[in-house]
Amino acid sequence: MSTPVDDPLSRERSHLASSRSALRAMREDVEALDISDVTANWVNAEALHHQIEKRIKALADLSDTPLFFGRLDYLHTPGAEQAEGAEGERFYIGRRHVHDADGDPMVIDWRAPVSQPFYRASKKDPLDIALRRRFGYTGGDLTAYEDEHLSDPTEAAKTSSLLQQEIERPRVGPMRDIVATIQPEQDEIVRSGLSGTVCVQGGPGTGKTAVGLHRVAYLLYAHRERLARTGTLVIGPNRSFLHYIEQVLPTLGELTVQQATVEDLVAHVEIKGTDDATAAVVKGDARMAQVLRRALYAHVTLPTEPVMVVRGSRRWRVAQYELDDIVRELLDRDIRYGAAREALPQRIAHAVLVQMERSGEAPDDRVQDAVARNSAVKAAVKVIWPAVDPAKLVLRLLSDADFLAEHAEGILGEEEQKAVLWTRPARSVKSAKWATADAVLIDEATDLIQRTHSLGHVVLDEAQDLSPMQYRAVGRRCTTGSATVLGDLAQGTTPWATRGWQEALTHLGKQDALVEELTAGFRVPTDVITYASRLLPHIAPGLTPVVSIRENPGHFEVRTAPATTDVVEACRELLRHEGSTGLIAADARVPELARALAEAGIPYLGPGEETTQETRLTLVPASLAKGLEYDYVVLDEPQAVVDGEPDERTGLRRLYVALTRAVSGLIVTHAAALPPQLASP
Template sequence: MTDDVASEIAVEQAHVDRVHEELEKAGHRADVVQAEGLARGHIAKSAEVGMEEAAGLFERDALMFHAAKRRTALDTQYEGLVFGRLDLDHAMLREAAARANGHGGSGGAAGTEDAGGTDDAGGANGSGERQARPDDREVRYIGRLGVRDDDYEPLVIDWRAPAASAFYRATPAQPMGVLRRRVLRSRGATVIGIEDDLMVPEPPDDLVIVGDGALMAALTRTRGERMRDIVATIQAHQDEAIRASARGVTEITGGPGTGKTVVALHRAAYLLYSERRRFESGGILVVGPSGAYTAYIERVLPSLGEDSVTLRALGDVIDAMHAERLDPPEVARLKGSTRIRPLLSAAARGRVPGAPTELRVMVAGRAVRLEARALDRVRSQVLRQHQRNAATAVAQAALGEAAWASLGVTGERDAKAEFIDKWEDHLDVESFMEQWWPQVDPREVLLWLADPELVRRHARGAFSPADAELLAGSFTTALETGTWSVADVALVDDLAGRVGPVKEKEAEERGFYEIEEFDDLTQYGVTEVQPVNRPEREDTSHTRSADPRERLLAGRIGKPDDYAHVLVDEAQDLSPMQWRMIGLRGRTASWTVVGDAAQASWPDPDEATTAREEAYGRQVRQLFHMDTNYRNAREIFDYAAEVVRREVPDADIPQAVRETGIHPVEGSLGEDPMGSVREAVLHLLGEVDGSVAVITPSSYAARLAPLSELAHDGVDGRVQVVDPMSTKGLEYDATVVVDPREIVRESPGGVRVLYVALTRAAHRMTVLSAQEQEFARAR
């Protein structure tokens, strides 16, 4: 962490500390109001309630309600209370208002409630840009709820208030008086990070800019008018995408480093603010490629309400499942293709493994025997029109009809009615149904396919024997490790739609003389003494269990949520089955979709495109293309572009606008890979101030993992050891790319995934090959 960043964090921490002090005072005030409410309207039980007493009771109830509501707000909003800051220049607002009035319009002054006169404050900086005077500036902090000090001055503005609108609506093209927009990341009451967006071509000299905003400022300051024009063009084009119509499908494309992700996330924030009722009630789903990615973007897209924005990695789309493990490429292709759907359908409709294959029972004095073929026929008949878990009663009734038909009795209507009546309540029939037609978790159905013979039987020629072995082996791996793969989640989602939610068994009625356990005494007028503000316990049952199968089946899978807007980043990586999964959650949604085909890890773009179009439906489309790379130094990006063009000649290659004069370093892993990588990392730690990533294929991951604990000059936490797929959407100050050939070999997208790895570094990159000369020639 640089001194400037540490100093800025200290400034924000001081303000957050002050806010929390006021929060404590507000809590005490709420307690006082609650105590006063309890004192109001105190009436003896035997007293008759008159008008005066009734008024006292009403005052008491009102005070208690508002005190409890305020206390709940204070308690629940404590985490990440302050998440934003605006540095405003009122002279800019006055100038915007003057221009708008001069042209007879109001668009330029939208949201400028502070616009007053037309006088120009501040002088020129020699380049035609006005420098804001300190006395023209205002700082506004944005948070989950409003907080004022003892003088009733605002310390935090509620994000829903009009005065906070510029935090979501300001862009470089329409800054709304904002010089700098800052996002604060906190853990509890501690500020752990900041990220700035620069809203003006050149900031005042005393305004420190951190993050991508700092990059924009550096580009502008170091390159003069030409670079300022380029940056303004980038920002204007990004602004168009951010403010595009909320209807239909908005696609944002572009190569690495073009800011696609940041634009998409700011678009989500803008939509949520500009059409709050629609998107806050319907919700926005943000889907990214990995858990590391969703953790990273939380700093770009601040929390905007309790349930407004849902962040999900592809392995976390289903609430009861969490998956990070990646299948080998050949298995991932089988699971991701829609060719697997007939196999899933057959498994969902098939026999439950271990279920009885024959029914023998005496009903109404008649011996019933149904063989496996008759049972299969009943099951097939019921599942044509019903989900398995919702059809237990239907299946039992259909089985009763089949049982009566098997007796060969005709013309005895009363006898059949008696038989069916006995059948419905027969204990032996109920016992049989529990084994033959149990409630089935969709994850169980997938685990049935760990049997290669079952896969071959259900696949019906859709997969070769070798493919069947690969699929069965992957589910065996799940059972052995207690972990799902990311591709499994979409399969479970498909199966959940086929079998339906698991129905909980109804509680048995108690007999008259049975002793009840008083779990809840409130229904009997007894109030238990309980501690106040108990934190909710996190469900860790899936981590506590030592049994892998129990971990796989922990929790309950319910119906998928339906969202008002769906944002998909790294869309080129989604398999057709994953597109079906996301599409199910966006049936009535508008979409923002971000991607770059040259970075795709899914090998069949045509099949993925078909599934994507099905997810979109017939909605209108609008396309925005980002063509300027301002993340990577030109020397790094030229190296990466040369690699990807070898196999993807039509790759979308943006223009890198920043030069450092420092080219990537190529080296050899040699006989001691750990030593070679460690040496490269230590060198880079001395070259850059920020993060260094070791991007490694799985074959080296275990050996290189200790490097994540490597410290430099007493500072640790700067080194990350990460696999190529988990770097998607992320960036680092410097990277060490380990064994490019092995990355290509083990990755589902081959050289496209290597291209991702080679475009993660902003300033420095070292490439270490097992066979240096061969890789250089291949490039």
């Protein structure tokens, strides 16, 4: 039976086909560009060719990604004076801008101001919108639509079923964008300005990671030229997490954003060792910055003799007291150690030039540069303000008890000093068994010597787990830019996890940041988040529990599993459902479970590996579960997860993380008794 031509769904499908044709034409226009006659040299040609390649990639039509997901019918044309009775315009909202051969828009970028009411308009405040239409897709095919008549007072407000379906859609593969489902409170954060730093406290499933990534995409749209010069960076807790989120920005057309871990940022030395919790906490304390500064500037010595500069037949003497004044003035200016060292020979040379001018000579800048390079001046600078290698400085602090005691006096106690000292001092930087916290100290020392390059915007995810010194390392990367800080205090699982956002933001250098809290849960089902929230009074008293807005309560079950085969059977049971499944367990139990899965013939992946329709099970150590999500989760032995951490509070936080990775269903299996904190409140 044929579909009537005036059928709304047919018209929308026709617009989708036309939009795809227009996008293809836009791409072909770029591919056909001839730049042979517009570049002056090969360098410019190469740069332009690179820009064209990026543009072609940005115009890719992803067959399984909807080109547009919504439509807005305005009551009046935005920004235009209306004749009486005139109707407003209609705009299709999508992931990127598409225009026809005449330049008229067929799809409007979701970040454009005219698209904002798609996320913010409501019955109470329709924002001049007559109708908001959402589209449903199966694969890349448009299969449904749903209308909200916002200006019609007779139509009651309702929850969008398509919105719920999109939120609850099974997840296979990497993290998806949420551009079609951004909620008003999320949109406010996404569209906040570039100049300010925003900190988002969000419980599991509130979408804080997606909000941070979409904010990057929005800022690149609104401030593209500025951020193209200064750069953007997304910092995640580990490589598995970065791999999981790496496709979100490209699907939004943004291909240039860097991604890294904190360890990547401070990779000055090879990490060969580990610290115990006590040593790591002390090394991560912000007081170590004071110790490093003291140790560095202890290398500066006030001059004890004059400098004699010989030029031709003349000798010029810079007295000891003049040198003393120069050094003290540089110290008082509090500039970087390396910058002051570079300035010192020029200051000495300037003092010589003053004497030359008084004697009737007329020296110029070339003479001053020559005096600054004079061997006597170089020798004096080497003694007064010697070059310092940051890694060697940290090596000496960690190896030499007397050197550490001298510069940590009044800052670190004796026990703290003992905690950070190496029991087997290394002979060289190369042979040292550096730990992760040591690399952060070297980064701090490096910045004391030479200023770290600052980016335009930095997104820091899972920020609750950073030490004060790690916050400082990240803050150095955005001293002249802004940041988006994302985290959940209840999910802090390091011994040095932050106690409060204001303290963390101060270490970051962004104490004036706006702190926002997301409490609406879009990912975790009601029954699951309610069960996990039993832990909140024990791990983060005072935090608002997440309230799930999912209509589907999800599958939730706690069952006794005396044998490993029972855990495997639970996995097999959940794999009958569509979507991904994660088996999360205490790190120590992972090898045993891996053997059991292999014996049962169930293929599985490791965290960070991309799930496929053929292999939908991932075996996840609890220590790597943070930030990941699966449609279904089997959580093995909650008490073992708690016992796997240095203390109970950290263990319960790790358990909270593990319990909240499920999107559609959770089975908790246990042979040992459950932690008493999970008992009914």
